[in-house]
Amino acid sequence: MKRQYHYGRTVLGASLLGLLVGVVYGNPALAHKAKHTPEQLKAFEQVFMEQVKVGDLLFHGDEATQKRLGVTLSNTGMACAMCHPFASDTHPYTFPKFQEQVNKFSTLRDMINWCIEKPAEGERIEDDSDAMKALEAYIYWSTRGSRLEPGRH
């Protein structure tokens, strides 16, 4: 009887451990609890930098990238970088804020679309589109290290 009890406890402990391992590694919702491996970190960075590069090309008016993503950011021959070399004067760290041109409390995405539609006379892009995410990635990457100051004019 005593031996059976010990056996049962071992089985229970093993089951709980298995469950814990299963939850941590099998459930995406809790996956971040795991320690990142160098390989994972490299992969995350790679995904980000791939988007930065796509954004860089879009920002500089690359036609092939615009075609691939199905967007027209300008109809005047202007590109974002012509007024914003190295994404200067985009100030992504100041959003959200009241933006005079848009005349409302705006996100960076609102401002990106305003620039596309007004100065560049291009066609508005969806907020959750690949092109918007890539443009955001490039702008944030280019100005990283600047101090976060949301709301600053």
Add this chain to the structure above:
Amino acid sequence: MDHTLKQPGERPDTSMEITRRVFIHKSLLAGAAAGAASAGWLPWMNTLDLAFGAEAFKFAWISDSHLYPKTVNTRFVDKVTRAVKDLQTMSPPADFLIYGGDLAQLGDPVELELGADILKEITIKKVFIPGEHDWYLDMGARWQQLFGKPTWTFDHKGVRFIGLDTVSRGPDYWTAKRMTPKERMGHMATLDGSVAGAWAGVGRDQLEWLARTLSDWPKNKPVVIFSHNPLYEYYPPWNFWVRDWREVHEVLRPYTNVTNIHGHTHQVLYNEIGKVRSIGMLATSWTWPYAPEGVPALTRCKVRVDPGDPFDGVGWSKLTMSAAEKIENEYVMWRKDILGEAPWDSGCADNNNQILSPRIADREWPYYGAYK
């Protein structure tokens, strides 16, 4: 460099007078940033008066129109056309116009010919220097057919004027990669690109020519040098600088009254190195933000520009020698405000919290970093 060139107690010619003055000309607020801290002048002064001891006259500067063919974009056409019309109303008229480069956007003959056609309306003497946007499609062939030699000099009413070519001597980054002329031009036209390397320069032959040209000119008589790029080191990552600018200043060192007037930066800029003054001119096409570092201390920054207004922050320049034998540089901007009066209106105020990184896409180029 300024320390090396400027001996104790020296500053630009003593005949130069700087006055703190904001003058309203018609509806335009005009002025050039000027000053010299070492002599106790205040760096937020608005106009620059230079006593040249010469006969009174005016000349005008237009540059950086970056014309596309009309089928692509007429906004840049509209603005240079307006500058031409403004210039035509000058009374008394200017003695000559200097067009300071970047007439075209991609060096396309259509663009250059469109520019020549617009400028044809101007009947006074015209002289031209090239910009990089004019040059790198056909290596200056069409530009030279239309506008002549890129380097020149002439004397006018007691002033020696010199046009320098600072664009044609870029390193050959295209042959090894077998780039097409369009690809070569594309990299050159990408203002914050790095593939073309540090392309702005004067070159040994032009330096020698400059020394010869000035050898018979009295050391204290006025010299005005036109260049597309500024003749000092201002933010190399954006290719503002002339890479052999130090050698240019060495040639100019014996002369006490030298003014460099340049385009390319699309900004209000003022600098002094040794005895040489440099004044940056406005573009007619679009305005550029100030760099995150290296803006000359003597610059009084232009106002933050409304990007929705194509006529804001751009324009041309009148340079007037008055009856009192002084030259006033007057920025003619089509919107009222030209200089930021408060930090939040200044184009330099945003630099304080702006850390920038060079673009990533260029780094995949196999020769990245080879042309510095």
